[in-house]
Amino acid sequence: MRSMLQALREGLARTRQAAFGRIAQLLGATEITPALWEELEAALIQADVGVRVAQELLDRLRERVRREGVTRAEDLRAMLKAELRALLKDPPPLNLGRDPLEVVLVVGVNGSGKTTTVAKLAHRFRQQGRRVLLAAADTFRAAAGEQLEIWADRAGVPCIGGQPGADPGAVLFDALQAARARGYDLVLADTAGRLHTKYNLMQELQKVRRVAAKAVPGAPHEVWLVLDATTGQNALPQAREFHQAVGVTGLILTKLDGTAKGGAVFAIARELGLPVRFVGVGEGLEDLLPFDADAFVEELFEDATGSPA
Amino acid sequence: MFEGLTQKFQQIFDRLGRRGVLTEADVDAALREIRLALLEADVHYTVVRDFLARVRERAVGAEVLRSLTPAQQVVKIVYEELVKTLGSPAPLHLAGSPPHGVMLVGLQGSGKTTTAAKLALRMRKAGQRPLLVAADVYRPAAIDQLELLGKQLNIPVYREGPEANPVDIARRAMRFARDHGHTLVILDTAGRLHIDEEMMAELEAIRAAIRPEEILLVVDAMTGQDAVRAAEAFHRRLSLTGLILTKLDGDARGGAAISIRAVTGVPIKFIGVGEKPDQLEPFQPERLASRILGMGDVLALIERA
Numbered sequence: 001m002r003s004m005l006q007a008l009r010e011g012l013a014r015t016r017q018a019a020f021g022r023i024a025q026l027l028g029a030t031e032i033t034p035a036l037w038e039e040l041e042a043a044l045i046q047a048d049v050g051v052r053v054a055q056e057l058l059d060r061l062r063e064r065v066r067r068e069g070v071t072r073a074e075d076l077r078a079m080l081k082a083e084l085r086a087l088l089k090d091p092p093p094l095n096l097g098r099d100p101l102e103v104v105l106v107v108g109v110n111g112s113g114k115t116t117t118v119a120k121l122a123h124r125f126r127q128q129g130r131r132v133l134l135a136a137a138d139t140f141r142a143a144a145g146e147q148l149e150i151w152a153d154r155a156g157v158p159c160i161g162g163q164p165g166a167d168p169g170a171v172l173f174d175a176l177q178a179a180r181a182r183g184y185d186l187v188l189a190d191t192a193g194r195l196h197t198k199y200n201l202m203q204e205l206q207k208v209r210r211v212a213a214k215a216v217p218g219a220p221h222e223v224w225l226v227l228d229a230t231t232g233q234n235a236l237p238q239a240r241e242f243h244q245a246v247g248v249t250g251l252i253l254t255k256l257d258g259t260a261k262g263g264a265v266f267a268i269a270r271e272l273g274l275p276v277r278f279v280g281v282g283e284g285l286e287d288l289l290p291f292d293a294d295a296f297v298e299e300l301f302e303d304a305t306g307s308p309a
Numbered sequence: 310m311f312e313g314l315t316q317k318f319q320q321i322f323d324r325l326g327r328r329g330v331l332t333e334a335d336v337d338a339a340l341r342e343i344r345l346a347l348l349e350a351d352v353h354y355t356v357v358r359d360f361l362a363r364v365r366e367r368a369v370g371a372e373v374l375r376s377l378t379p380a381q382q383v384v385k386i387v388y389e390e391l392v393k394t395l396g397s398p399a400p401l402h403l404a405g406s407p408p409h410g411v412m413l414v415g416l417q418g419s420g421k422t423t424t425a426a427k428l429a430l431r432m433r434k435a436g437q438r439p440l441l442v443a444a445d446v447y448r449p450a451a452i453d454q455l456e457l458l459g460k461q462l463n464i465p466v467y468r469e470g471p472e473a474n475p476v477d478i479a480r481r482a483m484r485f486a487r488d489h490g491h492t493l494v495i496l497d498t499a500g501r502l503h504i505d506e507e508m509m510a511e512l513e514a515i516r517a518a519i520r521p522e523e524i525l526l527v528v529d530a531m532t533g534q535d536a537v538r539a540a541e542a543f544h545r546r547l548s549l550t551g552l553i554l555t556k557l558d559g560d561a562r563g564g565a566a567i568s569i570r571a572v573t574g575v576p577i578k579f580i581g582v583g584e585k586p587d588q589l590e591p592f593q594p595e596r597l598a599s600r601i602l603g604m605g606d607v608l609a610l611i612e613r614a
């Protein structure tokens with residue numbers, strides 16, 4: 001199985017250059033200068049880390065540089081990486097693999113990659129020997145059910161859906177009943193995309209959660225928020241609102257195969273303590289990998305220009 | 310949000326006191342806050358830098374209007390520059406003889422398919438006879454999605470089997486439109502990454518085959534710093550003619566619009582404000598500028614000045 005770092009570096013033609021390497025070249029020196037601080041800030045903000053978190057990190061670094069007498073740019077770089085890494089605390093193990101029937105709810109804003117991710121998860125868990133069933137609880141978006149059905153076929157798992165416009169809670173309920181009756185042990189529920197600012201739609205999601213809790217003891221075992229790595233500062237309010245509404249337990253960061261870095265997860269980790277569980281690195285069933293915090297931090301400072309060589 | 314920003318300004322300027330013209334110190338103090346606001350709105354790092362340099366040049370030494378405080382004066386200049394950067398609203402440009410081709414392109418999940426249907430509805434109301442074309446043969450059920458939307462709106466959808474190639478589909482759709490009296494052909498293309506060489510080449514081939522009058526980049530308003538890179542790449546390959554910004558019904562500030570305008574210069578044509586087919590609106594630079602700055606009411610105040 002390929003690693004996350006490999007996945008991020010392989011594939012589409014791109015030329016890469018370490019931003020830090022470039023900084024060192026530009027400065028032609030290894031000392032810590034005001035220009036270096038500025039470059040660090042630029043790198044952090046351009047990775048969507050956000051001004052506040054970037055400022056905090058740099059303040060802490062300045063303090064450490066003063067206290068610890070650091071003078072070499074290279075050491076500063078290592079310190080920044082360590083600080084970033086420390087923001088991404090190591091998560092507890094998944095709350096899966098204990099109960100006879102387990103439920104994972106997949107939520108997020110429109111177009112972030114939920115349906116595709118549900119398919120990838122089905123594939124992954126199935127390979128681990130789980131008996132997976134999909135619930136197509138997006139009855140709103142045009143052809144959302146058809147989309148998940150095609151994916152279910154590809155992943156070789158059954159999919160329970162409802163009529164367009166049907167109550168998503170009722171669809172999930174049916175899926176849970178079917179799973180129990182037919183001996184499945186993991187239900188992955190795809191839900192309709194919704195902006196976190198829409199009160200009614202967030203309430204609907206709460207209802208879906210309640211249905212799961214009522215039908216299956218301990219459900220939902222995990223609630224995963226799918227975030228598009230291309231998203232900027234809006235990722236934090238998204239995480240806040242979804243967490244408040246349905247108790248998110250983990251993040252899945254999609255579209256990391258592009259040039260966006262997904263730095264917004266640092267602010268989410270810092271404020272809400274939510275771990276990233278998986279990353280999406282493409283549009284195929286295999287393109288979901290466990291999150292590797294070291295690789296993620298390493299990659300934050302790689303410059304993928306994407307210009308064909 | 311706005312309150313926060315103005316209050317901060319007010320404090321800065323209260324300390325400085327009222328003066329006839331804006332000094333460097335006045336302006337720099339204010340611009341530090343503006344910089345924060347723009348970065349938090351997802352305007353690109355270097356675009357912010359260039360923008361602020363332009364504002365600074367205009368602001369230092371500027372006369373403070375009698376009716377305004379120095380804080381308001383700086384905000385007024387920033388706001389005016391933002392509106393200018395966002396550009397004038399532009400309708401679809403449909404020249405020559407019908408059928409006119411409109412191609413929607415963009416990253417995965419930005420809202421192309423939904424926007425294709427919205428645009429078709431809007432243009433039908435404007436007297437066109439639109440044809441929707443399903444040229445995304447990759448995403449599972451992408452064709453069904455467009456077909457369902459077309460059915461809901463009673464707008465015909467041109468589709469072929471999933472084994473057809475998008476370039477051929479586009480070419481044959483144009484012929485179909487000509488034969489059936491459609492005046493407008495709206496092409497829904499598959500989402501793709503700007504660094505995906507093969508997929509980008511496909512768009513170039515479609516463009517060469519049908520010579521559309523509009524090539525519109527559909528951008529998610531929640532996009533962060535990467536917007537610049539993606540838009541630049543799409544523009545370099547396709548010579549975009551416009552932008553559509555989607556999902557503005559949320560609370561994203563939409564600063565990516567500034568970044569994309571700065572790197573491509575193409576006009577913003579419409580904004581998406583919901584999932585329903587009638588939730589597409591003409592772009593209004595003043596409203597988006599206020600939103601990006603995170604300021605509502607002060608602008609009304611300034612406008613009266």
Ligand SMILES: Nc1nc2c(ncn2[C@@H]2O[C@H](COP(=O)(O)OP(=O)(O)OP(=O)(O)O)[C@@H](O)[C@H]2O)c(=O)[nH]1
Nearest residue numbers: 110111112113114115116193255280281282417418
């Ligand atoms: N490049 C890339 N594309 C992805 C990834 N994950 C999803 N996509 C694409 O993103 C687009 C949207 O994915 P969906 O799974 O339909 O997203 P969704 O969140 O279910 O969308 P809604 O249900 O409409 O809210 C599709 O074109 C997917 O193929 C990823 O990791 N990388």
Ligand SMILES: Nc1nc2c(ncn2[C@@H]2O[C@H](COP(=O)(O)OP(=O)(O)OP(=O)(O)O)[C@@H](O)[C@H]2O)c(=O)[nH]1
Nearest residue numbers: 110111417418419420421422423500556581582583
């Ligand atoms: N709230 C809101 N949702 C929108 C808007 N425009 C599109 N969407 C939603 O965003 C999601 C993705 O829209 P699509 O039209 O499928 O996006 P796409 O660009 O065609 O996606 P791919 O074909 O996979 O690249 C869907 O859930 C749409 O309903 C908008 O203006 N507001």
Ligand SMILES: [Mg+2]
Nearest residue numbers: 114115138144
């Ligand atoms: Mg979906």
Ligand SMILES: [Mg+2]
Nearest residue numbers: 421422445451
């Ligand atoms: Mg589409």
